[in-house]
Amino acid sequence: MRIFVNGEQREIEAGTLAVALDGLGFTGRKIATAVNGRFVPATQRPATRLADGDKVEIVAPMQGG
Amino acid sequence: MAFYGVELSSRLLLGTARYPSPAILAEAIKASWAEVVTVSLRREAGPERAGQSFWTLIRETGLKVLPNTAGCHTVKEAVTTAHMARELFDTKWIKLEVIRDDDTLQPDVFGLVEAARVLCEDGFDVFPYTTEDLAVADRLVEAGCRVLMPWGAPIGSARGLNNVYGLKALRAHFPDIPLVVDAGLGVPSHATAAMELGYDAVLLNTAVAEAGDPVEMARAFALAIDAGRRAFLARPMEPRDMAQPSTPVVGRAVLG
Numbered sequence: 001m002r003i004f005v006n007g008e009q010r011e012i013e014a015g016t017l018a019v020a021l022d023g024l025g026f027t028g029r030k031i032a033t034a035v036n037g038r039f040v041p042a043t044q045r046p047a048t049r050l051a052d053g054d055k056v057e058i059v060a061p062m063q064g065g
Numbered sequence: 066m067a068f069y070g071v072e073l074s075s076r077l078l079l080g081t082a083r084y085p086s087p088a089i090l091a092e093a094i095k096a097s098w099a100e101v102v103t104v105s106l107r108r109e110a111g112p113e114r115a116g117q118s119f120w121t122l123i124r125e126t127g128l129k130v131l132p133n134t135a136g137c138h139t140v141k142e143a144v145t146t147a148h149m150a151r152e153l154f155d156t157k158w159i160k161l162e163v164i165r166d167d168d169t170l171q172p173d174v175f176g177l178v179e180a181a182r183v184l185c186e187d188g189f190d191v192f193p194y195t196t197e198d199l200a201v202a203d204r205l206v207e208a209g210c211r212v213l214m215p216w217g218a219p220i221g222s223a224r225g226l227n228n229v230y231g232l233k234a235l236r237a238h239f240p241d242i243p244l245v246v247d248a249g250l251g252v253p254s255h256a257t258a259a260m261e262l263g264y265d266a267v268l269l270n271t272a273v274a275e276a277g278d279p280v281e282m283a284r285a286f287a288l289a290i291d292a293g294r295r296a297f298l299a300r301p302m303e304p305r306d307m308a309q310p311s312t313p314v315v316g317r318a319v320l321g
Contacts, residue, residue, distance in 0.1 A: 029117055034145055059107060061104055061116050061123065063084075064103050
């Protein structure tokens with residue numbers, strides 16, 4: 001299955017957002033997620049199934065003014 | 066001074082971007098005496114984990130964090146970013162930015178009011194980055210904002226207070242809403258001027274981060290803000306058109 005992670009195309013096994021994040025190496029990291037422009041709380045990641053073409057955004061704390 | 070029920074003794078809110086190094090950022094935060102620092106959310110790229118080490122630095126300061134929605138151009142983007150920030154930083158506080166013009170980083174005040182309404186209804190404590198427009202400020206308060214953050218000048222421009230008259234009018238119109246001059250300041254005297262108008266606080270970033278010595282500049286701003294606040298409380302005299310001798314005239318020796 002092909003999805004977009006932070007704008008980059010990635011091939012992953014079909015499954016949930018939680019599994020995809022593990023596979024992408026984000027386990028244990030301080031991040032927040034959105035799928036197709038909608039916020040997905042951490043508690044809902046295991047229940048959020050990804051579909052072909054989904055756009056996943058993964059953000060972390062960063063410097064800001 | 067309190068923002069949404071949180072008592073603060075420092076009247077400087079400090080941004081965390083554009084410092085020469087993380088060590089200088091940490092030192093500048095200390096020197097500024099700030100109790101609130103602003104942060105953002107950005108895509109976490111690959112294995113270098115920049116976001117994770119930055120977060121460790123901020124967490125170690127023990128200060129209150131004010132996440133922003135910088136770079137958002139639509140209500141939807143800003144609202145989604147606010148939700149991600151609330152989870153990531155475990156705070157209801159959000160510095161709401163909805164930008165319209167990329168040259169001036171002028172807020173889209175229509176989108177700002179709409180996003181503020183959505184977020185206030187959802188339980189956020191919204192700190193809107195706005196212009197000094199009185200009618201817009203009124204709409205933001207109507208939407209539920211209990212802090213207003215008008216710009217001094219465009220972000221990063223170092224121009225100071227572009228519209229002193231407008232900022233004064235805003236202060237007079239909202240005596241009970243905490244007002245923070247956010248953005249556009251370049252030197253400590255700009256911050257003093259804002260505080261002398263009766264503003265409650267100042268939010269800064271570039272003026273400190275891009276100074277030759279950010280740590281020294283952070284302390285200079287802290288002192289300037291304190292001076293401006295004290296001057297406001299001391300009730301400055303009114304300007305006059307003509308001179309008035311300060312030395313007594315009576316009793317002057319006749320020598321000519």
